[in-house]
Amino acid sequence: MSRIGVLGGGAWGTALAAVMASDAEVLLWAREPEVAGAINAAHENTLFLPGIALPGAVLATTALAELATCDVWLVVTPAQHLRAVLAAADLSERPQLVLCAKGIEAGSHKLMTEVAADLIGTPVAVLSGPTFAHEVAAGKPTAATLACTDTAAGAALVRRLVRPALRLYQSVDVIGAEIGGAVKNVLAIACGVFEGAGLGLNARAALIARGFAEMTRFGLARGARAETLAGLSGLGDLVLTCSSANSRNFTLGMGLGRGEGAAALLTGRTVAEGAATAPVLVEAARSIGVDMPICAAVAALLDGAPLAQTIVDLLSRPLRTE
Incomplete structure (x- = not known):
């Protein structure tokens, strides 16, 4: 039986370890x-x-x-910890990396594949899509994008x-897969804000649609493909995380929308990636x-901008055509 490594002992890492263990030995680093x-x-x-029994094949x-x-x-x-973790790991055997974190590195503005490329020369893949950890771990049907610029390597990973x-x-568009995952986290915070502030479902639907327009503009400017952004790792993930309190980013936004301070909301052990991604x-x-x-408004709220004025702004x- 093959052995797969999982770097990260949070909910998503644990869920991936659980589902992979049906056909592989899994070693999870926490x-x-x-x-x-x-x-x-x-x-x-x-x-x-908690509450998810892990197979014996997970160590x-x-x-x-x-x-x-x-x-x-x-x-x-x-x-924001990817570079440090990979720098501390032994990459001499050139393992195949599949990046499952969603964000943009502060300072460098690099995507996760670009961070990994600084440290390892083999092709790096991205796994991204609408994937709540507890549903994956429970064996509920899930679909995601596996992107790798090396078509043969990507097919083997699938x-x-x-x-x-x-x-x-399978996709070759790693940029699109990464940008979809990073931007949707920020937009999920925005939708949570609207929910917490009681602005209604009409407003949330408009926010999702206009947020997707922002994702598309940024993605195309960075070299992503429009079809990737409209797929599982873009629009699919956006719809999921902008519609449920099971999303840590949406829950963070709900707190902001209720007038709670960002500092207090960000003290827990779980990570809302959108909070770090927004200003970057x-x-x-x-x-x-x-x-x-919309993303700028989220960054402003996280930096302490007044809620009511941010929404008014x-x-x-200015009115514009769609």
Whole structure:
């Protein structure tokens, strides 16, 4: 039986480990000793994914070096920690990296594949799509995009990672797959704000549609394909995370919409990637002349801008054609 490594012991990493273990041995690296201990002793991640029994084929470790026995790594560490984690890992055996984090690196404005390319020379793949961790772990039907610029490597990964309830669609557009995942997190915060502020479903639908326009403008400017942005890793993921309190980003937005401070909302152990991505995304968009007013409003709210005035400013923008 093949062995797959998972870097990251949060809910999504644990869910991927659970579903992969139906046809592979899985070694999950967790930063927290209590997570690794609970998985090995009780076959459950009681901290980040409680209530899900993990197969015996899932083992956990806190030692990155032990992943040298795995030839495929599903990298699920938060986007802003990806560089540090990969720099600390032993990449000498050139494992096939499949990046599952969604974000843009602060400072460099690099996508996750670009960060990984700084550290490893083999083709890097992206797994992205509408994938709530608890549903994947429970074996509910899920579809996602597996993007890799190397067509043969991508096809091999699809065959390796596909599971009965996890359907993968192959793409060569890693830029599109990454941008869809990064931008939708920020837009999910915006939709949560509208929900928390009680602005209604009409407003949320408009926000999703206009947010998708922002995603498309930015993606095309960065070299993404329109069909990728309209697919699972773009529009599909956007619809999911903008419509449910199961999304950490949507829940964060709901708190902001109720008038709670960002600092208090961001103190938990789970990560809302959109909070870190928003200001970086706005900077990156401005640097290439792309207008993203909804994402800019989210960044402003996270920086302490008053809620009521931010909403007024967004709704009173100059009229334009669609």
